Amino acid sequence: MLSEGSSFMKGMVMGGLFCLVLSLMGSFSPISDYKTDNHHHHHVKAASKEELSRRFSDSQVQGLNNQIRVYCVIMVQPKNLIYWATVIETWSKHCDKAEFYTSESSKALEAIDLKEKDDWARLRKALKHAYENAGDLRWFFVAQPTTFAIIENLKYLILTKDPNEPFYLGKTMKSGELDYVAYDSGIVLSYEALKRLINVFQDEDKCPEKGRALWKLSEDKQLAVCLKYTGVFAENGEDAHGKGLFNSRTVDSLIADSIKDNPNDVVEGCCSDLAVTFSGMSPNQMHVMMFGVYRLRPYGHDFHDSLAFYPPEGSDND
Amino acid sequence: MRTTTITFSIGLMAGFVLLHTALNSLPATKMPSVLLRGVNQRGGVQPDPKAGANVHSAGNVPQTGRILCWIMTAPKNLETRTRHVRETWAKHCFKALYMSSAKTEFPTVGLNVSEGRGNLYWKTILALQHIHQHHLDEADWFLKADDDTYVIMENLNYVLSKHDPERPLYFGRRFAPFVSQGYMSGGAGYVLSKGALRRFIEGFTTGKCTHFSPIEDMALGKCMETMKVEPGDSRDVMGRQTFHPFPPEYYLVPQLPRPRPWFLNYEYYKPVEGPGCCSDFAVSFHYISAAQMYVLEYLTYHLRPHGYKHRFNPDDDKASGPVALPPAALG
Numbered sequence A: 001m002l003s004e005g006s007s008f009m010k011g012m013v014m015g016g017l018f019c020l021v022l023s024l025m026g027s028f029s030p031i032s033d034y035k036t037d038n039h040h041h042h043h044v045k046a047a048s049k050e051e052l053s054r055r056f057s058d059s060q061v062q063g064l065n066n067q068i069r070v071y072c073v074i075m076v077q078p079k080n081l082i083y084w085a086t087v088i089e090t091w092s093k094h095c096d097k098a099e100f101y102t103s104e105s106s107k108a109l110e111a112i113d114l115k116e117k118d119d120w121a122r123l124r125k126a127l128k129h130a131y132e133n134a135g136d137l138r139w140f141f142v143a144q145p146t147t148f149a150i151i152e153n154l155k156y157l158i159l160t161k162d163p164n165e166p167f168y169l170g171k172t173m174k175s176g177e178l179d180y181v182a183y184d185s186g187i188v189l190s191y192e193a194l195k196r197l198i199n200v201f202q203d204e205d206k207c208p209e210k211g212r213a214l215w216k217l218s219e220d221k222q223l224a225v226c227l228k229y230t231g232v233f234a235e236n237g238e239d240a241h242g243k244g245l246f247n248s249r250t251v252d253s254l255i256a257d258s259i260k261d262n263p264n265d266v267v268e269g270c271c272s273d274l275a276v277t278f279s280g281m282s283p284n285q286m287h288v289m290m291f292g293v294y295r296l297r298p299y300g301h302d303f304h305d306s307l308a309f310y311p312p313e314g315s316d317n318d
Numbered sequence B: 001m002r003t004t005t006i007t008f009s010i011g012l013m014a015g016f017v018l019l020h021t022a023l024n025s026l027p028a029t030k031m032p033s034v035l036l037r038g039v040n041q042r043g044g045v046q047p048d049p050k051a052g053a054n055v056h057s058a059g060n061v062p063q064t065g066r067i068l069c070w071i072m073t074a075p076k077n078l079e080t081r082t083r084h085v086r087e088t089w090a091k092h093c094f095k096a097l098y099m100s101s102a103k104t105e106f107p108t109v110g111l112n113v114s115e116g117r118g119n120l121y122w123k124t125i126l127a128l129q130h131i132h133q134h135h136l137d138e139a140d141w142f143l144k145a146d147d148d149t150y151v152i153m154e155n156l157n158y159v160l161s162k163h164d165p166e167r168p169l170y171f172g173r174r175f176a177p178f179v180s181q182g183y184m185s186g187g188a189g190y191v192l193s194k195g196a197l198r199r200f201i202e203g204f205t206t207g208k209c210t211h212f213s214p215i216e217d218m219a220l221g222k223c224m225e226t227m228k229v230e231p232g233d234s235r236d237v238m239g240r241q242t243f244h245p246f247p248p249e250y251y252l253v254p255q256l257p258r259p260r261p262w263f264l265n266y267e268y269y270k271p272v273e274g275p276g277c278c279s280d281f282a283v284s285f286h287y288i289s290a291a292q293m294y295v296l297e298y299l300t301y302h303l304r305p306h307g308y309k310h311r312f313n314p315d316d317d318k319a320s321g322p323v324a325l326p327p328a329a330l331g
Helices: A002-027 A049-055 A058-067 A078-089 A119-132 A151-158 A191-200 A219-229 A251-261 A283-294 B002-025 B075-087 B117-138 B153-160 B194-206 B216-226 B248-252 B290-302
Strands: A043-045 A070-076 A097-102 A139-143 A147-149 A168-170 A172-175 A178-181 A187-190 A235-238 A277-279 B067-072 B095-100 B141-146 B149-151 B169-171 B190-193 B284-286
Touching: A002 B002, A070 A078, A070 A119, A070 A151, A078 A097, A078 A283, A097 A119, A119 A139, A119 A191, A119 A219, A139 A147, A139 A151, A139 A191, A151 A187, A168 A178, A178 A219, A187 A191, A191 A219, A251 B290, A283 B248, A283 B290, B067 B117, B067 B153, B075 B095, B075 B290, B095 B117, B117 B141, B117 B194, B117 B216, B141 B149, B141 B194, B149 B290, B169 B194, B190 B194, B194 B216
Parallel strands: A043 A235, A070 A097, A070 A139, A168 A235, B067 B095, B067 B141
Antiparallel strands: A139 A187, A147 A277, A168 A187, A172 A178, B141 B190, B149 B284, B169 B190
């Protein structure tokens, strides 16, 4: 009995050590020869109005305004056809380029058919296609059809950021040692980040197409692992007050929590005025959201924004 | 010997799984930093000074023209509903009165009436008599709302600002049945001018208006017609409705052309489904839960697309969008 007990204990210790070794190997990042990865910023903040006027002249801001253009990479599947159609009819109209990438083709809606069932492999293909077809667009926004995005606020967040620097933004989450950007609240990649990613796709050791053999990571974590090898790290998108701009939940859900947590200041305690994404809304809620975000407002409240974005052509719900 | 190998293997697996679970739930700081090259420590976030946009904090809400808001409520709703009205849109009222069957520290006005659908018109009559007696000179317009109505006071002010409050006028969501000039939906909220309020009171003192039905919005509408109070058209210059007797999702979701749904049956003006239903400067929505009040407050006053130049700018010299049609053509 005693010898069995001690052999069990020995086994446990060996098993534990084995796991530790594997984990350390998994998270060990090779020395990168990119000079820019020494800034350990963890959050990216939207510039405040004061900061903008301090750093830039009006015409410079106007220049930035015109240069910032976003390529939306929207990952769809025929099984969420209604959401897919709703995204086409709502927020994606505000992308400079909105491309829909599907796992299989649908007779009802057009998309780029990647003919790929594996989620991670499909995402890789989509990103590769986006990179190759970027034209002069330098920012990429990856979303699912259950996400609702306000592209103008995304542009405001990245206004003063250089797309030739690696940026990988959204709502950051932690999984053990890994910081990653959550998929459902949208993933923002600068041109440089995407370029590095496409390069590391060729490295089957660091960024295998079929994911790590031991346990399958979700695509958003896979993305973070691959990017980390290239010296690109997840950063949380926030407003000037530190409020997160990318939300994995609906407005209703976040407000419900705020009613419990901040009963005297529900709206202030909830969400940012500059929120970029919400997730989990029904298609009908997305239609209401278009009205609530782009149209509904109190008469007489004028904001003297430094930026100017115009309504898209041929649209009647914004 | 064999059993020890088995127990060893079990121990091996157990140790592996245990440590794997433990590692995944540990915060990052536990691992030595040389092995975590580039993994960031969560730093403190410095709050920056507020961005330049208009900010409305609790005590500092911009007031509108002199519109007195009176909200129909009941003792049992104060904590669950009325409190949230007070926290949200009622702050934008020049003056807000909460009409109930009991006087409380909320504060509520105690009217001499019991609660219940059967007494709604009595409650309205008593409320208007109270307002006429105590508050007539304090305001130019008198808005009635329920405790599940959400109102955007700035937009109500915009609708009313073109009209003379001394004239007998009344605004809201116009319904067609029962009263030949139409009547205004109670749930969507309706507004009486000072002139209209005087006529309503006069109607009851002279006996021209009576309590002939408990259906308060229809009965009040009948009294308005009797007393020659003019029902206004509250739609915007593009013919879009501002007062809404149901929540936004009833109207805004695009539909294929279809027979009129039940909730649009009473409409005086030809209803539109989809984005053309509702004005950018919407005034009210009804059947709004407490949580939804905060959602609407957030969407109306806080969340916005930074820098967006709205399509609908009625004050611009150039018309942006189709030229406004005269109301008759839209009816």
